Amino acid sequence: MVNVAVSIIFDGLAYAMILFIVSVGLSVTMGLMGLINLAHGAFAMAGGYVTVKLMNVFGVPFPLALACAFVLVAVVSIAFERLLYARLYGADELDQVLLTIGLVFMAIASFTFFFGPQPQPIDIPSYLTGQVDLGFRSFPTYRVFMIVTGFALMALLWLGFERTRIGAQIRAAVDNRRMAQSVGIDVDRLFIVTFAVGSGLAALGGGLSVELVGMDPTYAIKYLVFFLIVVAVGGMGSIRGAFIAALVLGITDNAGKYLWPEGGSFFIYALTVIILLARPAGLYGKRE
C-alpha cells in the first residue's frame, strides 16, 4: 500500500515538473499583460527540437543543449513579441486567440516540413539512464533528475520573484498595471523580459520532456490543454499557483491511471472542473 502511494507520488511529481516548467511562463505573461498566448506550446516544442538537433547533429552534451535551447528560444521569442504580440495588447480576446492559434498551426506545419512527422529520438547521457537506489527502493534516474530540476527551478523563480527588484516590479504590474505604470515602472520593457524568460522556460521544459513524452510536430497542440489547465487552476500570474496546480494535476493524473486505468485521463478534467467551480479565478488567482 505504501509502495503504491510512493509509486504514484514519485511518477506524478516527475510529470508535474514538466507541466510546471512549461506553464509557469505562460501563467506570468497572461497575468501581466492579459495576453492569451496559445502559441506557448510551440516555444516548448522549439526548445525540444533545438535540444534534440544540437545533440544528434552537433554532438552537444545534454545539459549544454538544454541551456542553448533556453537562450535561443528566449531570444527568438523577443522578435515574435515585438513584431506580432505587441500589436495585440489591449485587443479583444478573440483576436489574440486567432493570432496565436494560427501561429501554432504554422509551427506544426513548418516543423513537419523541415523535420518530418516522426517523433525525434533522444539519446540522453548514460548518467541519467537506469535506476538510482534510494535505500528503501529504486527509482528511474531521469525522473529523479526531473524532480530535482523542477524544485531547483521553483526555488530560483521564487527568489527572483520575491526577492529581486525586477520581481517586485512584475508583481506590482500583475496586481495593478495602471498603478505600476504611473509610479514609473516601464511595464512594456518588463513584459519583454518576462515573455523571453517565460518562453525560454517553455523551451527548457520542452527539452526536458523529450525523454518522457516524446517530441513530434503535434507537441505544440497536444499538451496545450494541460498547460492551460495548469494556468487556469493555479490562477493567472502566480508562480506558486502554477507550481501547486502542476503538482495536484500531475499526481492526480498519475493516480488515476495507476489505480483505475479504464478511466483514462478522466480525473484530471474532473478535478479541474471541481476546482474551478469552487474557485473560478484559480487557486491563487486574484478575483476580478
Place this chain on the structure above:
Amino acid sequence: MRLMKTVLCLTALLLLPGLAQAKTVKVGVVLTYSGGAAQFGEQIERGMMLYMQQHEKDLGGHKIELIKRDSKRPGGDIAKNAVQELITREKVDILTGFVFSPNAMASAPLATQGKVPMIIMNAGTAWIPSLSPYIARVSFTMWQSGYLMGTYAAKTLGYKTAAMGYTDYPPGKDSVNSFKMGFEAAGGKVVDSIPMGGPREVPDFTPFFQRVKDAKPDAFYVFVPAGNHAAAVVKTYNDLGMKQAGVTLIGPGDITQDTQLQGMGDGAVGLVTMHHYSADSERPENKAFVAAWKKAYGDDTTPDFMGVQGYDGMAAIFHVIKTLDGNIDAEKAMAALKGWKFNSPRGPIMIDPDTRDIVQDEYVHEVVKEGGRLKNKEIGKVDQVKDPCKELKVGKCGE
C-alpha cells in the same frame, strides 16, 4: 486457296482480342501517409513497389495503376471517405492497404456495396474478414500471435501468472483476449488487464508499468501498435528496472518491430515475442527479399512485417490479375484468392478458402545481440496457423 485465306482471317480475328486487350487495372491504395503513422504507409508501399518492380513483366501486358489515398489516423472516418471516393469517382477494381483496424472496419460495408475486392495488408483484428464477402487478408490476425504466445508462455516458458497491458482499441483488446484464452487454457493465470491509452498518441506508460511492477507477475504481456508506441514500451520497461524485478516482457512481434529494434538499445535483449516475420530470418527467400530491399531503398533500411505484408499483398493482386486476365470481377477475384498459396519471404502462406484469412507459420523470437547489433532470433516455430479466433468461434468470430 480462298478457304485458306478465310481460315487465316478467322484465326487472326480470334487471336486479336487476346493480343490487343492489355488492361489497366485500377488499384485503390488506402494507407497512412502522414502523421506519426506515416512510417507504416511507407513500409507497406515499399513492399508493394518492390514486388511490382520485380514482377512487372509477368502481367502479360496488363498494367496496374495505383491510386493512393491518405487515411491519416486510426479513426476510420477519413479512410471511409477515401474508399467511397475511390469506388464511386475513381471506379477502382481492387482496394488494398489498411494499416489500422478501425479503418478497415469502416470501409468494409463500402466494399460490399460497391462489389470491390479488398485485400488487407495490415489491420489485424480477428473478425475483419467476416465484415464483407469481398475481404481477403494477407497480413495476420491478432489471435495468431496472442493465442499462441499464451500457450507458449504457460507451457514452454513455465510462467504461472501474467499481467496484460494494451492500447485501447479493437486489435489491442483482441490481442490480450487471445493471450488470456491461450494462457489460461494452458494453466496460467492472468492477474491484471490494463488499458493504456489510445492508438493516436504515445502515452507516458510509467503509471501502468509501475502498477504491474508492484504486482510482480511472472510475465507482462503487452500489445501496442508497432512504431513509436513500441519503442516507448521497451524504454519504460528498462527505466523502471522491471527485468531486474523479475517481470519478463512478452508480446506479439509488434513490440520488437525490425525497423525500431536497433533504436531500443540493449534493454531489448531477452524479449520474447510471437510473430509471423523477422527480417533476420535465415530462409533463403527472406535473404533474397532483404537484399533486394536494401538495394532498392538503401543499406540503412530494413523491411519489417509490414513491408513483407505489402509485398505479399501485391503478389495476391498479381495473382488475381493474371488469373482473370485483367478483367476484374469481384466474385471471380474472391474465388481466385480463396486457397491461393504463395512462398512468401516469411514462409509459406495461404488464404483460407473458408474464412478468407491468412494461414501462416508463427515464429517465437528472442531478441539477442550478435556482432554489435540486435536481432530477432528464431527459437521456435508453429506451422501453418489458422486464425484461432475463428477456429474456436469466440465472440464475433463465431457469428
